[in-house]
Amino acid sequence: MGFTSANIQYLIWPAMLILLALFFFIDIQLGPIAVPLGQAISYGLSSGSGTETDAVHWLIFSEIRLPRALLAVLVGFVLGCAGASLQGLLRNPLAGPGLVGVTNCAALGAVCTLYFGWAGLVWFALPLGGIIGACISVLLIFLLAGRQGSVLNLILAGVAINAVASSFIALALNFSDNPYAMNEIVYWLLGSLSNRSLNDVAIVAPFMFVGVAILLSRGAYLDALSLGEDTAQTLGFNPVLERTFIVLAVAMSVGAAVSISGSIGFIGLVVPHLFRPMVDYQPGKLLLISGVGGSVLLLLADICVQLISVNQELKLGVVTSLVGGPFFLWMIYRMRNEIQ
Amino acid sequence: MSVFNLKQVIVLITCLLCFPFSSLAAAKKTDDALKVASINLCADQFLMLLADKKNIVALSDLAADKEYSYLWQRAVGIPLTHGDAEQLLPLKPELIVAGRYDDIHKVHLLRAFGYNVEIIPLVENLAQVTATLEHIAMLIGEEDKGLALIQDLNKRIQLATSHLQNDSSNAAKKPVAVIYAANGFTHAAGTIHDDLIRLAGFENGATQLGMTGHGNLSLEQLLMIQPDVLIMEDSSNNKNSNAQVFLQHPALTRGLPNTQVVNIPANLWMCGGPSSVDVLEHLRLIYQDFQVKGHK
Incomplete structure (x- = not known):
């Protein structure tokens, strides 16, 4: 008895959940200074009995590290799940929010709201900017590559959208008369989770939850779609409606995620491929596990960032690209006959 | 009205008459x-x-x-x-x-x-x-x-640093100051900022951590230092950036209950130069103010 796919299906869930908990635990341990976590948490739970140092440790844990780890889980989940959805919807294994330009366009939207001062107007302005940016990019992808489009069309459309979005990010930052422009261009294009607060998490989380909930509920359609659009229609799905739902949900969740983290590459592309064989190549089943996988991968990336550079501020997107880039090359190598 | 016009005309004529001479005079003067x-x-x-x-x-x-x-x-x-x-x-x-x-x-x-x-x-x-x-x-x-x-x-400078000779007994426990600007940017050993902080009577918290030169101090490190005085570089514009939003992080606003936050305009800090003496005087005042408040 080797590992049959059924065996793996049973094993994969507990394994992923254990990894998720483990990496979360490791991630909150790491930072520029050593914090005895047990003491800090007991201080927090006993609502303030302890030394002043404990108070500072509790604050570091609750206001700096917890938001960072929570965001890694949430953003990773969104990117993984959105990647699986886009790959299912476009029936194209190279579709991922980063590669087709959704994340960069979302970053552009967030940049515009932040740097032109609109972010302070209403609490949801920043995620809304990201969502609008993401919506525009998804529309562009459909216009340029279409649902029936070839892999090559999709990739080229993605290259173009990415190039335009990243240059507009740089342009917007220069126009905003901002002495930190260079620094912040790097932030938005490479992504980072550091120095975020629980308020930031609270602002974007609702949009992520709604978006992800819609995506997860569309699993049956994606399964049907894998048999072809006609079959899906015969099975009673309204393709236009379903597509609109998925596209809006991707834009909503990814837009909100990117507005807080910048564009973190390759998670959405890589993760679904890792799990596809383990769920019998069923796009519907792939959604949830890809989300969890995304969380685990992003936590791992953040752990690497904390370990490699304490003060050098290595951006998270650098690590995900270091892993994702070679994976992408390998995929192209494997698919080179199909692409032509 | 006419008086003004007349005056202007006179000035103009005088200028025109003097022009060749004045330019000569200027040329002569620019020799050195x-x-x-x-x-x-x-x-x-x-x-x-x-x-x-x-x-x-x-x-x-x-x-x-x-x-x-x-x-x-x-x-x-x-x-x-x-x-x-x-x-x-x-x-x-x-x-x-x-x-x-x-x-x-x-x-x-x-x-x-x-x-x-x-x-x-x-x-x-x-x-x-x-x-x-x-x-x-x-x-x-x-x-x-x-x-x-x-x-x-x-x-x-002598006036602002006269305390250095007088109260050397105070050297045992100096108050700790940290400069903190957008993105957590700070200045440590080997910078004029560090020199000024020490001359005013403070210790530089970033230098105590072993930092040198200009660089970023993470929020966590700042919270652990718990400086007596936090010196922000006051900059009125550019509020709309990640770098500035950073300074409103709840950990920063809530985590330093015993820290006195002061502002020194960024244009004084920007360059090591004559304005550095102004910074020194600012810092010295802040130090004296802290001594009064800190030992209540």
């Missing part, structure tokens, strides 16, 4: 004072203090920006350039001063055009302020003015 241009914000500050306005043919583009340039009001009416040879060529400077970290290609290009480009070393401590002042005064032929300025600065 050079026509000088600066392509660096920090060199700008020295020139605006030392040189006659009519002898400054160009300043850097930041010289008139009050966010960065302490003497921005004096830059009004002087041509501003980005340090490009094309812009400087028609202004015919006899000497160009540049900073240590200016684009070396620009400097090479200007030198290739035959310009005399002098690179001003970085000011890394208070002693170098007067040394640099003397050096530039000599370069542009304003030694007397330079000497007067240096005497004045030395008097102020």
Whole structure:
């Protein structure tokens, strides 16, 4: 008895959940200074009995590290799940929010709201900017590559959208008369989770939850779609409606995620491929596990960032690209006959 | 009305009559004072203090920006350039001063055009302020003015640091100060900022952590230091950036209950130079204020 796919299906869930908990635990341990976590948490739970140092440790844990780890889980989940959805919807294994330009366009939207001062107007302005940016990019992808489009069309459309979005990010930052422009261009294009607060998490989380909930509920359609659009229609799905739902949900969740983290590459592309064989190549089943996988991968990336550079501020997107880039090359190598 | 007109006419006529002579006189006078241009914000500050306005043919583009340039009001009416040879060529400077970290290609290009480009070393401590002042005064032929300025600065420095001789017994436990700007940017050992903090009677918390030079201090590190005084660089614009939003992080606003937060305008800090003495005086006042409040 080797590992049959059924065996793996049973094993994969507990394994992923254990990894998720483990990496979360490791991630909150790491930072520029050593914090005895047990003491800090007991201080927090006993609502303030302890030394002043404990108070500072509790604050570091609750206001700096917890938001960072929570965001890694949430953003990773969104990117993984959105990647699986886009790959299912476009029936194209190279579709991922980063590669087709959704994340960069979302970053552009967030940049515009932040740097032109609109972010302070209403609490949801920043995620809304990201969502609008993401919506525009998804529309562009459909216009340029279409649902029936070839892999090559999709990739080229993605290259173009990415190039335009990243240059507009740089342009917007220069126009905003901002002495930190260079620094912040790097932030938005490479992504980072550091120095975020629980308020930031609270602002974007609702949009992520709604978006992800819609995506997860569309699993049956994606399964049907894998048999072809006609079959899906015969099975009673309204393709236009379903597509609109998925596209809006991707834009909503990814837009909100990117507005807080910048564009973190390759998670959405890589993760679904890792799990596809383990769920019998069923796009519907792939959604949830890809989300969890995304969380685990992003936590791992953040752990690497904390370990490699304490003060050098290595951006998270650098690590995900270091892993994702070679994976992408390998995929192209494997698919080179199909692409032509 | 007519009186004004008459006056204006007289002035105009006088000017026209005197023009050939005055330009001659100016030419004679510039024998010792050079026509000088600066392509660096920090060199700008020295020139605006030392040189006659009519002898400054160009300043850097930041010289008139009050966010960065302490003497921005004096830059009004002087041509501003980005340090490009094309812009400087028609202004015919006899000497160009540049900073240590200016684009070396620009400097090479200007030198290739035959310009005399002098690179001003970085000011890394208070002693170098007067040394640099003397050096530039000599370069542009304003030694007397330079000497007067240096005497004045030395008097102020002596006044602000007189405590160093008096209360050496206090050295046992000095209050800790940390400079904190957008993105957590701070200044540690080997910078003039660090020098000024120590001269005012504080310890620099970033230096105590082993940091050197300019760099970023993470929120976590700042919380662990729990400085007595947090010195923010006051900058009124550019609120709409990640870098500034960083300073409103709840951990920063809630995590330093015993810290006194003070502001020193960013344009005073920007360059090591004569304005550094102003910073020293600010810091000294903050120190005295802290001593009063801290030992209640």
